[in-house]
Amino acid sequence: MTIELTARGDINLDTVFRVAWRKEPVRISDKAMQRIAACRASFLRLIESEPPPIIYGVTTAMGELASRKLERDERDRHARIKAFAAATSFGEPLPERVVRAIVLARLTNFIEGNAATSPRIAEAVAAMLDGGPMPIVPSQGQGGAGEILALYPLFAALSTRFDLEVKERGSLINGSPCAAALVADAALAARRRIQMAHKVFALSIEAFRAPLEHYDAALDGLWGDEQEAAALQGLREFLVGAGDGRRNYQAPVSYRIVPRVLGQAHRALSGAERAATVSLASISDNPVYVPPDEAHPLGRCISTGGYHNAMATPALDDLAAIWADICLLCDRHASKLLNGKVSLLPDLLMADRHWADSDGHGNVGYVPMAITGYLEQAKLAAQRTFIPGTESAGAGQDDVATTAFLAWTKEAAAGRCLDAAMAMLAMIASQALYVTGREAPPALRPFVADIRAIVPPVRDDRVLGPELARFSEWFTGKVFEA
Numbered sequence: 001m002t003i004e005l006t007a008r009g010d011i012n013l014d015t016v017f018r019v020a021w022r023k024e025p026v027r028i029s030d031k032a033m034q035r036i037a038a039c040r041a042s043f044l045r046l047i048e049s050e051p052p053p054i055i056y057g058v059t060t061a062m063g064e065l066a067s068r069k070l071e072r073d074e075r076d077r078h079a080r081i082k083a084f085a086a087a088t089s090f091g092e093p094l095p096e097r098v099v100r101a102i103v104l105a106r107l108t109n110f111i112e113g114n115a116a117t118s119p120r121i122a123e124a125v126a127a128m129l130d131g132g133p134m135p136i137v138p139s140q141g142q143g144g145a146g147e148i149l150a151l152y153p154l155f156a157a158l159s160t161r162f163d164l165e166v167k168e169r170g171s172l173i174n175g176s177p178c179a180a181a182l183v184a185d186a187a188l189a190a191r192r193r194i195q196m197a198h199k200v201f202a203l204s205i206e207a208f209r210a211p212l213e214h215y216d217a218a219l220d221g222l223w224g225d226e227q228e229a230a231a232l233q234g235l236r237e238f239l240v241g242a243g244d245g246r247r248n249y250q251a252p253v254s255y256r257i258v259p260r261v262l263g264q265a266h267r268a269l270s271g272a273e274r275a276a277t278v279s280l281a282s283i284s285d286n287p288v289y290v291p292p293d294e295a296h297p298l299g300r301c302i303s304t305g306g307y308h309n310a311m312a313t314p315a316l317d318d319l320a321a322i323w324a325d326i327c328l329l330c331d332r333h334a335s336k337l338l339n340g341k342v343s344l345l346p347d348l349l350m351a352d353r354h355w356a357d358s359d360g361h362g363n364v365g366y367v368p369m370a371i372t373g374y375l376e377q378a379k380l381a382a383q384r385t386f387i388p389g390t391e392s393a394g395a396g397q398d399d400v401a402t403t404a405f406l407a408w409t410k411e412a413a414a415g416r417c418l419d420a421a422m423a424m425l426a427m428i429a430s431q432a433l434y435v436t437g438r439e440a441p442p443a444l445r446p447f448v449a450d451i452r453a454i455v456p457p458v459r460d461d462r463v464l465g466p467e468l469a470r471f472s473e474w475f476t477g478k479v480f481e482a
Contacts, residue, residue, distance in 0.1 A: 002024065002025045003019060005032060006111070008111050008281045011105065011111070013187060013276055013277060016276075017188055019101070020104060020181070021097050021480070023100065023482075025130045028122055032112070033123075039289060040117065042291065042292050043167065043298075043299060043301070044166075045298050053301065055301040057170045058075065058301070062170075079166045079167070079168065089138040092139050094139045096134050097185065098182065099134040099135065100134060103134075106172070107122070108280060109283055109284065112291070114288055116299075118168060128158065135154050140405075142406070143402075144398065145308075145399070146173075147176055147179070147402060151173040170286075175284035176279070176282075176307045176309040176404075178405065179402070179404035182405070183404070184276035186272055186319055186408060187269065187272040187315075189480060190269045190415075192478060193265075193323070193415060193419070194266060197262060197418075198237070202237075204426075205242075205255060206239065206440060207433055208255060208336065210251035211247060211251060214255060215232055215235050217236065220233070227263045228262075229263075231258075231266055232259045234262070235259060239443075240441060241443075243441075254333055254336065257329075261322075268321070271318055275312050275314075284307055286303055286304050287301045287302060288302060290302065308402060313385050316410070317384050317410075320414040324379045324381070324417075327378045327414075327417055328375055330418075330421035334367060337432050338368065338428065363463075367464070370424060371421050374417040374418075374421045377413070378418060381414040382410065383410070385410065386403075387403055388400075388403070388406075415479070426471075427468065430448055435457075455471050
C-alpha cells in the first residue's frame with residue numbers, strides 16, 4: 001500500500017516500519033507538493049531581494065569559503081557543481097532497510113517546504129522508495145561533522161540526473177536523516193528483542209522452578225514504575241499455568257532481579273522511541289528555510305546546527321548497555337540451571353554421564369562458556385560514545401564529528417550478542433524441561449516447539465555449535481521480521 005505524506009508528522013516509527021522494513025512506497029500528497037512549490041517560489045524571490053541575504057551555500061560559497069559572497073551569475077554555476085569528493089567512506093554497507101529509512105527521513109525537510117527545494121527533487125527522492133535497488137551506503141568511516149559522507153553516495157545517482165539549481169544540492173546532503181533513521185531502526189528492533197526476552201526468561205524461570213512470588217502482580221504497584229510493571233506483566237503473561245513443585249525459598253539474585261533489569265530495557269526502549277519520534281519529524285536542514293509569515297513575507301533562511309543529532313546517540317548507547325546487562329543475566333541463569341546443587345535439577349541436565357568428559361561436562365555444560373564470550377563482546381560494544389573531534393579539519397569549520405553511526409554500529413553488535421545469549425539460555429531451559437519430563441506453560445509451548453525444531457533435546461553427545469548458530473540466527477530473524 002502506498003503511504004501518502006502530507007506533513008512531517010506523517011514520518012514516524014510506524015511509517016519507518018512500513019516503508020523501510022516492509023518496503024511500501026510513498027507518495028507526496030498534492031497539498032504538500034503545492035506547499036513545496038510555494039516555498040520554493042518564495043525562496044527564489046528572497047535570494048533576489050536587495051540587499052541579497054547571506055545564505056550559506058546559496059549566496060555564499062561552502063565550507064571554509066563560507067565568507068565569500070557569490071555574485072548572482074555565480075550562484076547557478078556553484079549549484080551545478082557535481083562534487084562528490086566527500087563520498088570517501090567505505091566498508092560494511094548499511095542494511096537496505098536502514099538506507100530506505102534514511103531516504104524516508106530525508107523527506108521530512110522537504111514536506112513542509114523547509115528545504116526550499118523544487119518539487120522535482122522532492123518527487124525524485126520519494127521515487128527512490130518505489131522498489132528499485134538502493135544505493136550502497138557504508139556504515140563505517142562516518143566521521144564527518146554532519147552526515148555528508150553517507151548522503152553524498154546515497155544521492156549521487158539522483159544528482160546526476162538533474163541540472164541542480166540553487167539550494168538543491170544542500171537539500172540532499174545537509175541535515176541529520178541518518179541519525180533519525182538509525183535510532184528508529186534500533187527502536188523497532190528493540191521492541192522485538194524485549195518481547196523475546198520476556199519469553200526466554202519466563203522459560204528459564206519455569207525450568208528453574210523459581211517461586212512465582214518474585215513476579216507477583218502486587219509488585220506492579222509496590223515498585224511504582226510503569227516500565228518495571230510492563231516487564232512484570234510481560235513475564236506473567238508467559239507463566240500462566242506454570243507447574244507446581246516449585247522451591248519454597250527464594251531463587252538466586254539473577255532470577256529475582258529479572259523484572260527490574262527488563263524494566264530498564266523497557267525504559268531504554270521508551271527513550272529510543274522518543275528520540276526516533278522527535279528526530280524523524282525534526283527539521284534539521286542547514287541552512288533551513290522558514291516559510292513566509294507576517295514579519296517575513298518572503299520567509300527567511302537561517303544557519304543552524306540541526307544536522308548534529310544529540311539525542312540519538314545516548315538513546316542507542318542506553319540500548320547497547322541494557323543488551324549487555326541482559327547477556328549477563330543469560331550467563332547467570334544458564335550456569336545456575338546447569339548446577340544441580342543450586343537448581344535442584346539433574347546434574348548436567350543430561351541422562352547419562354558415560355559421555356561426559358574428564359571434568360564431568362557433557363556438551364550442554366560448555367554452553368555457558370560460549371555465552372560468556374558473547375557477554376564480553378556485548379560489554380565491549382556497550383562502551384559509551386563520546387563526541388569526537390575532527391582533526392583533519394584543521395582550522396576549518398568542521399571541528400566536531402557526528403556520532404550516530406558509531407553508536408548504531410555498537411548497539412547492533414550488542415543486540416546480536418544478546419540474540420546469541422538468549423538462544424543458548426532458551427536451549428538450556430528447554431533441555432531442563434525435557435530431562436525432568438515437564439511441559440512448559442501453555443503460552444510458552446509454541447516457543448519450546450520452535451527451540452526443539454532447531455536444537456532437539458540432547459540425548460547423547462553431539463556437536464551443538466552449528467545448531468546453536470542457526471538458533472541464534474533464528475532469534476535475529478525474529479527481531480527483524482517484516
